[in-house]
Amino acid sequence: MTTRPLPAVTSLAEDLPGWLPGQRWFAAKGQDVASVRVERAALLVDGDPALLHTLLDADGERYQLLLGLTDEVPDHLRAAVIGRLADGSYAYDATHDAELMGGLLELFAEHSAAGGLDWLPEPGVHIQTGLRARPVGVEQSNTSIVFGEHYILKLYRRPAPGPNRDVELHRALVRAGSAQVAEPVAVVRAEGTVLGFAQRYLGDSAEGWATATASVRDLLAEADLHAGEVGGDFAGEAHRLGAAVAAVHADLAAALGVATAGQAEMAAGADGMHARLDAALAQVPALAKREGVLRAAFDAVRELPGTSVQQVHGDLHLGQVLRTTGGWVLIDFEGEPDAPVAERNRTRSALRDVAGMLRSFDYAALHMLAGEEPDHQRLTRAAEWADRNRAAFCAGYATVGTDPRADSVLLRAFELDKAVYEVGYEHRNRPDWVPIPLAAIDRATAAG
């Protein structure tokens, strides 16, 4: 096995254009890759299999890849093979290899400089080694590895230089004493770029989405009971979740400050909403007849004197919260997906997060009906579930922060902005689901 990695894997550049587009985390979905260049490759673990760290440039986008190199591919890794190197050995996606991934903990524990990277436990954290590694096994935009019941390491598939928002906000929250995040335990960096982020693994947790949809399932199995009457009522959880999100907002504000956005910024915000609407209108004809009410709702934001802004989660929905035995925890503070780094780091109104969660309740309520023949009774009852839990979330939020419903103009605009984005997304990816955000737009605009 080679000890001079870069030349050895350059030949892989031929296989990668075929392989990359098949990966869930690949950004330019549905597009071909013209050229891939291996920017950096360094040996982390020698032997057979060997573990190699690489950064690629695929048509100008940077990706992180951990490669396993072996002369003989065991059966369970066959599906992970990317291609063959010049020396006849095979290269495969090493995140599928539990043995190789298990070794990463040692690098952290030793504060290693393997591969020219910095493997850095957080101050005061002692990393336990010898834990079994496994992929987290959920759909995600990065790749996370779980170690025993202790840690979860997120390898950023598209690492960006500079401070990493996910890491920084987690650290700030833990310093503020927040109980609503999973404690950071280590990072791995190359020069100024954070490549991976390890946190305490919350093994007793279930995702908010799974928890909420269990309740909806229970409701829809009943013929005529109201959402508050069925056994699986979720309002108590929604209430606690609201309080948890408000607590995170309060901690972020206390740790990183609050500013006031004046009228000019409100107007700029409204412009952004209009621009996103323009883009969606061009794609989805069904939006046209709602254009008037949407524009009116966005324009109303211009009339507002201003609002307070701070660091927020940035991409909050039921898939970004975990119900643990001790309460709700927020994960993944990377911020708005697809937005450039500078954009993500901007301060915003905390109501953005609230709007994201409120939209998510709506999705949870209606997801089982997507693609079904519309059934008035079922739709009404699902909508009742959404209303009940949205209200409970806001009421819970109000026990810690200000009741989000007090800022109705802004909250409504944020929700509609989000729904417009959803219409565009569903139109491209899941046409059956388009009615979900459309109905939300109709409900919100009919109400006022």
Add this chain to the structure above:
Amino acid sequence: MTVQDTTAPDAALGLAGIPHTGEAVTADGHLTEPQAEDFHHARSAPPQVDWYKSAVFYEVLVRAFNDSDGNGTGDLRGLADKLDYLQWLGIDCLWLPPFYASPLRDGGYDISDFRAVLPEFGTVDDFSYLLDQAHKRGIRVITDLVLNHTSDAHPWFQESRQHPDGPYGDYYVWSDTDEAYSDARIIFVDTETSNWTYDPVRGQFYWHRFFSHQPDLNYENPAVQDAMLDVLRFWLDIGIDGFRLDAVPYLFEEEGTNCENLPRTHEFLKRCRKVVDDEFPGRVLLAEANQWPADVVEYFGDASIGGDECHMAFHFPLMPRIFMAVRRESRFPISEILAQTPAIPAGAQWGIFLRNHDELTLEMVTDEERDYMYAEYAKDPRMKANIGIRRRLAPLLDNDRNQQELFTALLLSLPGSPVLYYGDEIGMGDNIWLGDRDAVRTPMQWSPDRNAGFSRCDPGRLYLPAIADPVYGFQAVNVEAHMNNTSSLLHWTRRMLQVRTEHPAFGLGDFTELGSSNPSVLAYLRRHGEDVVICVNNLSRFPQPVELHLSEHDGCIPVELTGGVRFPAIGELPYLLTLPGHGFYWFQITRPLEEGEPQ
């Protein structure tokens, strides 16, 4: 003299001709009391330390189980006649609510003589016979002992109110006003307005945490402490295996406190424990303290020496949360309360239950959760009592067999010694039209014969009518019918108890919750030495998949415990199971067979 007449409870309580407290009064005003030597003593139970940690308890009301003399009320001899049934079922210990002499204004918790048996139930010698027969079958017996108060009919109280300067004058908590201890809450909010009641005989107020006819004993008085320790000794001498100490948090009062869990209350419990340890090793004290586990653990005493107060305590908040979790199809109500439950001393054990003779207590849930529970489980306002729900397990679960099995499986596998409630093993119903908590205290249903086989008496004489509705009535639901059908709930329960007995992990093992991404599945691992058991429960009415992370047991084979079926070996990958609605699995984790190992 009239004073003597009211002191002797003979007339009112039918103790004439039976040894009892206050039969005579000594020259210095002391009441003579029966002594243990006056009665038969039972043979001992098979010696076994820590028996209570893995025992299955069965709560049975003497009044409700079996009537031997045909007077319409169950009795101690009748219960003794049914011990074979309880042995067959696999019960390790009976818990009898109080059978002492009592005016029965609080289900016998209003004790008027600690050293006499309620005549309807029999005599002290009948109790000794029951105990002897139970021990012969390897079954232990504990009973309630109310330390905090007596009935106002107790000769001690009669003496105290009439002779403030006599030897009993200071046995109760007397005051000229009703103002002291105003921070103590009122427990029976439905019936009481104050913890003080004026006694016209003595011209003072007396303190009572429960009903006004139950004056609190004054534990500040060393003579009261000694007298109550002697009550313990009386029954322990006869051979009883322990006591459930009722209402323990309230023994002492102190101004400016809520008068619960005071340090001196704990000091007295340590004295009780010392009597047991020094004089009667192997017997147990079980605390009834309806409080949060973090507070209840105090009643186990000093953890550094394995506990020096009660051996056991009831875990109250777990029970409503089991109901809540299944209704919500979410494991978190259970996970949360178990995570909040502190570790207990080495010598201690929880007692856990689904139902008992009291209502389903809702003191340990938030207001919001209580409203939810009322709405879910007490649809008729008559089903509510105090702060709880008065129903039996089967009707609470809509008589759904799957849920009854799931709940029982949880009871038998969660950490703690399970306490079954008589009749729940055959899915008995309740009668919410009966007053107070009698809804769940109707006669045990033995057969489809007259009076459910409980009594030969004229049906009109029964202490409570047997359940006769079409669904739960004794014609359909009775032990005989269940015995004749091997797929009955009764047979199922018996098999589950057998499985539990075969695996020390259930009683002695530690508890680790196994998380999973499915919030409707509650999975946990119990481990005692080599014995490793995994329990997986689907709290949802719909079938559910679950992936468990068991790679720690890579290569091991899960063997399902009720049928012995070997499941696929555990590997590196998450272990996938599918469970039917309200289904559950118990697995033993066994190491794989070695090559060439004889099979």
